[in-house]
Amino acid sequence: METEPVTLTSNETCLLSAKPRIAFFDFAGCEGDQLQIANLEEKLLDILAHVEVVSFREIKTGHGDDYDIAFVEGSITRPEDEERIKEIRSKAKVLVALGACAAIGGINCLKNFMGEGFYRDVVYGPQAGWYRTYAARPLSAVVTVDAEIPGCPIDRLEFARVVKELLLGRTPWLPDYPVCVECKMAGNVCRFDMGKMCLGIITRAGCGACCVTEGAHCWGCRGLFPTANLDAARQVMDRAGFDRRQVQDLMRFFLGDTRAGL
Ligand code: SF4
Numbered sequence: 001m002e003t004e005p006v007t008l009t010s011n012e013t014c015l016l017s018a019k020p021r022i023a024f025f026d027f028a029g030c031e032g033d034q035l036q037i038a039n040l041e042e043k044l045l046d047i048l049a050h051v052e053v054v055s056f057r058e059i060k061t062g063h064g065d066d067y068d069i070a071f072v073e074g075s076i077t078r079p080e081d082e083e084r085i086k087e088i089r090s091k092a093k094v095l096v097a098l099g100a101c102a103a104i105g106g107i108n109c110l111k112n113f114m115g116e117g118f119y120r121d122v123v124y125g126p127q128a129g130w131y132r133t134y135a136a137r138p139l140s141a142v143v144t145v146d147a148e149i150p151g152c153p154i155d156r157l158e159f160a161r162v163v164k165e166l167l168l169g170r171t172p173w174l175p176d177y178p179v180c181v182e183c184k185m186a187g188n189v190c191r192f193d194m195g196k197m198c199l200g201i202i203t204r205a206g207c208g209a210c211c212v213t214e215g216a217h218c219w220g221c222r223g224l225f226p227t228a229n230l231d232a233a234r235q236v237m238d239r240a241g242f243d244r245r246q247v248q249d250l251m252r253f254f255l256g257d258t259r260a261g262l
């Protein structure tokens with residue numbers, strides 16, 4: 001979705017500090033969200049005019065421990081992750097969860113429905129005993145999160161807008177309505193009318209319903225919108241004749257940590 005540029009106008013004053021220091025961190029994830037930010041290209045230069053980047057290993061070397069805003073990507077999946085995220089939290093005035101893994105646990109939570117021995121063997125093979133992991137969880141399960149940028153990956157222009165709102169001292173706005181709204185605006189045929197499942201009815205909008213527009217369905221990567229009606233969604237699924245296993249598999253793809261059974 002196209003959003004307003006990050007450049008502050010003469011009437012807009014940065015409320016955090018003269019030039020806030022920002023840092024990026026990653027836990028269990030693919031770093032696809034940071035890549036999206038690196039791909040902002042000329043808009044990234046706009047952002048850099050208003051902040052000082054002290055740590056962002058996808059675009060620069062070096063690391064600083066003095067920062068105002070921490071953007072954190074990935075899920076917490078190991079006991080030692082908890083210590084690290086708590087330390088990041090203690091240093092940051094504002095902590096932002098970047099992407100589905102950080103904000104809602106995301107795709108990492110698929111393993112929470114498997115036996116630990118199974119997924120450790122699949123991932124690490126003979127070295128399975130070298131690593132300690134536990135059930136994947138979002139950052140908010142361990143520390144206070146001030147804002148989130150949803151999606152897998154995030155929308156880079158939404159990132160630019162959220163940064164601008166943070167610099168202005170505002171709580172970043174996120175759509176509080178379902179993907180279906182944007183799907184209808186895009187003129188798509190509803191997947192339920194095609195005999196297919198779709199989680200757009202319970203998922204936070206903001207992506208323009210891009211997956212449906214491209215011929216697929218919504219997997220729920222932006223998380224539940226605040227007033228998502230799971231009872232109504234269950235009725236829609238039942239009426240369409242989907243069995244519980246199919247629905248459960250789709251729900252677990254991104255929304256496993258919500259435990260929102262349908
Ligand atoms: S949310 Fe998606 S893009 Fe971001 S780290 Fe997780 S898997 Fe990668």
Ligand code: SF4
Nearest residue numbers: 180183190191198200
């Ligand atoms: S296809 Fe999915 S997102 Fe689009 S209207 Fe139907 S349920 Fe909603």
Ligand code: SF4
Nearest residue numbers: 207211218219220221
């Ligand atoms: S349509 Fe659904 S799965 Fe696709 S980007 Fe939007 S929220 Fe994520």
